[in-house]
Amino acid sequence: MTVGPYRIIATTRGAGGRERVFDFTGDVVRVGRDEDVEIRLPHANVSKLHVRLERHGDTVYAVDAGSTNGTEIAGARLAPEVSHPLRDGDVITVGTRFDLRYVAASPAGAMLTGPEVTADIARQIVQELLATGAAGELADAGAGPELVGEAGAVAGVTYKLPAPDSRAVFGRGQSADWIAIDPDLSREHFEIYRTWSSVTVADLLSKNSTYLDGVELIADERRPLTDGARIKAGGCVMRFVDPAARYLAQLEALADAKPDRDRDGERDPDRDRDRDRDRDRDRDRDRDRDRDRGPSPSPDPSPDPSPDPSPNALIPTILLALLVVGAIAGLVWLLFT
Numbered sequence: 244m245t246v247g248p249y250r251i252i253a254t255t256r257g258a259g260g261r262e263r264v265f266d267f268t269g270d271v272v273r274v275g276r277d278e279d280v281e282i283r284l285p286h287a288n289v290s291k292l293h294v295r296l297e298r299h300g301d302t303v304y305a306v307d308a309g310s311t312n313g314t315e316i317a318g319a320r321l322a323p324e325v326s327h328p329l330r331d332g333d334v335i336t337v338g339t340r341f342d343l344r345y346v347a348a349s350p351a352g353a354m355l356t357g358p359e360v361t362a363d364i365a366r367q368i369v370q371e372l373l374a375t376g377a378a379g380e381l382a383d384a385g386a387g388p389e390l391v392g393e394a395g396a397v398a399g400v401t402y403k404l405p406a407p408d409s410r411a412v413f414g415r416g417q418s419a420d421w422i423a424i425d426p427d428l429s430r431e432h433f434e435i436y437r438t439w440s441s442v443t444v445a446d447l448l449s450k451n452s453t454y455l456d457g458v459e460l461i462a463d464e465r466r467p468l469t470d471g472a473r474i475k476a477g478g479c480v481m482r483f484v485d486p487a488a489r490y491l492a493q494l495e496a497l498a499d500a501k502p503d504r505d506r507d508g509e510r511d512p513d514r515d516r517d518r519d520r521d522r523d524r525d526r527d528r529d530r531d532r533d534r535d536r537g538p539s540p541s542p543d544p545s546p547d548p549s550p551d552p553s554p555n556a557l558i559p560t561i562l563l564a565l566l567v568v569g570a571i572a573g574l575v576w577l578l579f580t
Contacts (some may be wrong), residue, residue: 427477
């Protein structure tokens, strides 16, 4: 019997509650912050591999993969590497930051989620986290993409991109959103278009063209902007700064050995207290066991072996023996001569 796809609806806690949809048919779906998982949740509270969704027959199970900050269903924390069967409508809380609602059957015609969609959704989540100040310790609250002027009429000027989905036009005319006084610019020279998953630039049939990292753009053709890319229009040079890309790079380099943290990014006092209590209990148990065994028998005392005499210590003895032998020989000689 062919089993159809199931759906996961992801929402970010404290970031507006926007829903992201994933549809899968595979036997194993990995959830975590790592780049190559099937559901990427880009936050430091999420382990690189946090939880697995494993399908056996027509049942999907949630299995915590030994995550740092835990996986919960209906408020109950899952034991690591123990399969928990999911029922339609169950909500899985991942790392205190994300809720994943399980839908046992995807609607007819649903498109399966592939790597490109996963990457786009991850960037959308990052933009949402940055915009709402929920990204945690790795990013500044409210940070968003911007163009930083480096040369020409825009030197020292910063243009912050409007919220998705939106466009902003750069030029010298009054119809432009960002205006610079430069005779080599067209009235509407180029536009920046921002969505939840990308930022692109397009030349608007300008008289002197627009250049992206030294390459002339084809008019009306959108090209993606990456962090650090430079746009040249007339005598103006601007560098694109993308906090989302930098945040993802920091997140990728982050080790899983972080201490347990609560939803505010601080240490969880309840977990610390439980860990201290367990350590004290183990120490008391070891002390009781040693007391029940009684004192260990002392080993029989034995005299330390005398150290071997060194060659230097033998020299006086040898000299004394030679003197005695010489004296005896002299006495014999006197008696018989």
